[in-house]
Amino acid sequence: MLHIENITKYFGGLTALEDISFFVKEGIIEAIIGPNGAGKTTLLNIISGIYAPDKGSVRFKGLEINNTSPYQIAKAGISRTFQHVELFGNMTVLENIMVGRYLRTKAGLFACGFRLPSASAEERAIKRDSEQILEYIGLSHRRNEKASSLPIGEERKLEIGRAIATEPSLLLLDEPASGLNEVETSDLSFFIKKLRDQKNITIILVEHDMRLVMDISDSIVVLDFGKMLAEGTPQEIQNNKLVIDAYLGEDEEVCL
Structure with a gap:
């Protein structure tokens, strides 16, 4: 590979x-x-x-x-994590995962972020997929909490979850x-x-x-x-x- x-x-x-x-x-x-x-x-x-x-x-x-x-x-x-956790602390746990999913959208982060009509369906799909990832990594109960509030072990999991949201093979x-x-x-x-x-x-x-x-x-x-x-x-x-x-x-x- x-x-x-x-x-x-x-x-x-x-x-x-x-x-x-x-x-x-x-x-x-x-x-x-x-x-x-x-x-x-x-x-x-x-x-x-x-x-x-x-x-x-x-x-x-x-x-x-x-x-x-x-x-x-x-x-x-190819996706990655870093030695020092790189999360968006003021965003929710769910929103951090959604950031990773935007890489796989056709509309892109700008269109989805500003709720343009062309991106509404993809936005719903991104949220659905991100919820599934949170369930997979065991953080669905934290979905609406700020990323900065997580203990270090869950921060690490969230960063990995965001990385796999990009659908990497490596x-x-x-x-x-x-x-x-x-x-x-x-x-x-x-x-x-x-x-x-x-x-x-x-x-x-x-x-x-x-x-x-x-x-x-x-x-x-x-x-x-x-x-x-x-x-x-x-x-x-x-x-x-x-x-x-x-x-x-x-x-x-x-x-x-």
Whole structure:
């Protein structure tokens, strides 16, 4: 589904990523792990069109998307969340989901937002679809509450819900467990696996919580100082001496 080939990215004199290559198969959860500063979020920014690579290519379903805008990449079927939750705090939970649905309308956000006659039917469909998404993610009881009033675990769910409202085939999750307690993380783990298994959404997960990574990942890529250190199944990564020495060994009891 997604082919990362020889991706290199510079920021001034700093090499953030160097010659990164791997392939993400459809229908899996691919985790990207590594210490802070390894280049994980930079790689997600390249995939989602926020950054352009200085070298290499990104191909999604056979099409190169290197010089494609984030909007067009989202239209093509790639959606994402961010390290810090990016919600519209003054809008309701339902309205936040509806924002994601507008990407799939013919009339667009402007026409729907101003209640133009041509958009009235689509507006009703957007609301109906958004209600269904809220039911799916377990937040229908919060539909009329302000997004800013939600606890962090529900904020994370809402952000993912808005992302899947765009109907992606590939979902990029950037540290979704950040700030969550053990119960919330367990709930998130179940939810992410449900997206893969029920919605057939391929997922790329950047995460520091190794219990979560090892529990839900089908494949793992390890980055270290902008270079690719290893790739394999969770078991292979746990037994890889280079990975243990560079990263997992920092918290061996949790990771192994």
